[in-house]
Amino acid sequence: MTPARPTPPSQHAPELRAAARQIGRRRFLTVTGAAAALAFATNLPAAGSASAAELDAARITENPFTLGVASGDPLPGSVILWTRLAPAPYEPDSGLPQERVTVHWELAHDERFRRIARRGTATAHPEFHHSVHVEVSHLEAGRVYYYRFRVGSWVSETGRTRTAPEAGSRPGALTLAAVSCQAYHDGYYTAYQHLAQDDVDIVFHLGDYLYEYAVNSVGGARTYTDRTLPALFNRETLTLEDYRLRYALYKSDPDLRAAHAAHPFVVTWDDHETENNYADDTPENSVPPEEFLLRRAAAYRAYWENQPLRRPQQPEGPDMQLYRRLHWGRLAQFDILDTRQYRSNQAYGDGWQYSGPESEDPSRTLTGETQERWLLDGWRESRALWNVVPQQVTFSRRHNTTTLPSKVSMDAWDGYPASRERVLAGAESAGIDNLMVLTGDVxxxxxxxxxxxxxxxxxxxVGTEIVATSISSGKDGADKPANWDTYMAANPHMKFYNGRRGYVTVQLGAEAARADFKTVSAVTTPGAPITTAASFVTEAGNPGLKPA
Known part of the structure; x- marks a missing residue:
């Protein structure tokens, strides 16, 4: 169930959006390049509406499925399938002319496609950079399916996906994985290699799927390769073309492709998919808001093109509704948040600062008023045993010294205490017994x-927060970061702290939930084994983490 598109909250200045849309053509091209004009279209063309000529698939002489396949946002009778055609992924046009391409898709009960459940065709439009989003419906609830795409004589790899259980059903268990923060230039996606083999039902990506920073010719820390990257990656992403190319680089990674092919993903963004630590229309630096909105429009457009997202998530210029709600029968309700697009600007800068009147202003918001109301209304209507909130930045209090006052992160919920209090009060009022927050970012x-x-x-x-470490960001890390002793002493409610790369799995059951923190010893060299650093359980109806 997806809510109606919200009216931009009060801190959004409509006149800035109007100014951005009306900016002169010379200025527009100077700011973001010709490709950004497309990103600012307020009404993206519907499938079949494009006027481009159709490409004869026989003219595609190189594999167009270099970026793999993906699925996501499972409903009881539906799932979204994704691919993007890119015979030459590191070229701005991906090796295809500005012509539409007919793509055939199949979804089957078995991996050999002997029992076809659904099949059809979709159009890969040049306006969408030849991406394909197929919303398959009329499926059986609560079951596994296999899917693939075909263009001419080319057949994609096979993906595995699943539908959610029937509404009102009581599934015995669900195993999810939470991942975040995959800076390509910081190391290999070894954790994804292991996740592709793990037995999970669904993966939640909690943000920083992409980083805007330049990637040099050797791929930063990825020095164990004979591949040389083109110079076009060695710059910060600003234009639609830049963001599209960066997704091509990330999605060309075989371990990321394997994880997408193995499991359905539910994605939400944080800051680096656009720019570090931005807040609504306020950028990290002194760029005027109307100019930043052009960049945001380009980033949001490329995000939608490259993720398994449904049509309600299509952006309109610099705005995109990413928050949405999914269910897993009566076992779990997932309220996926966007804590970046609607937030008040960070108080006292976006680093670690002492709280003060500005950060404690009760009018400040991390979610925006509309999204906050949607979340609390959803909790009041929830009949799920577990209410899970996949989101971006640390929800719980973190002090960085054992003496008070202590600095806190202005970019996290600590910098928006009134917003956090409204959420906690709303959960209490709704009678939410089993609250779980899933977090990335740090x-x-x-x-x-x-x-x-x-x-x-x-x-x-009143609940549990599980923070997934990065896939690669921060390079190898350490089991005990330098501030481990201080953090554990300063925050008694912190039960675990580890600085290695990896992911976390959470098994939700009728009586308890179990979280397993899985880490790899290195990402700057490929092929590291995975270990379980720690495991915790929390009982249904009795919040509080205990070692498993």
Missing amino acids: HVGYAFDIKRDFDDQASKT
């Missing part, structure tokens, strides 16, 4: 007890 693994009042450690524990 390149470490954390496990927190969520306290009703973080200023009083004796207050009630």
